[in-house]
Amino acid sequence: MNRLSSNWTIVLKIFIPVFWFMFFGALTLATFITNPVEVPQYTTSSFKTEMLIILITGTLFFLFTFVRLKRVDADDKYIYVSNYFKTYRYPVENIDKIVIYNHLILKVAHLYFTGNSSFGKKIFFIPFFVNLREFATK
Structure with missing residues (x-):
């Protein structure tokens, strides 16, 4: 993962x-x-x-x-989204797109789902670019 x-x-x-x-x-x-x-x-x-x-x-x-930030992990079939109290698993096919915005100090990724998730239609996380690039190429 x-x-x-x-x-x-x-x-x-x-x-x-x-x-x-x-x-x-x-x-x-x-x-x-x-x-x-x-x-x-x-x-x-x-x-x-x-x-x-x-x-x-x-x-x-x-x-x-x-406080809106989430922890995001992924493997070949699923993406795991956590708020550090609960973790939810979603199939990779449910991801619509990932958009990275450059804010003043940090870059924040917005992960959009095709349908609603437990955290809403989009979630925010601070990307770890090495693993994100590897995940995006799969």
Whole structure:
């Protein structure tokens, strides 16, 4: 079985969003429960509002970008798509096309299915180009 997605997928999908949310969530929570007498600069209403906006904006950014990434493996007959909690197997014939988009920092592959899959009609993954080229030539 060949891995078509990069090893960076788990880092970008799970580790970075979790650490980011824990840090900014704790910082935002601290601004709301801190005693204003001890630390007055962090308990102003404008600072609390800014921290809440940063937390919500960052969470939405991660939800709509990195959390959507999937791990993709393939062999001769099937393609395996995983969100690191569940793995689904689809016949290779169900793949309509694979399109690679060059975003600012990374290249993201969009895998389109002919019908619906458990993750929708298209999935996103960061390609591991060596194995992806080999899979595409088969």
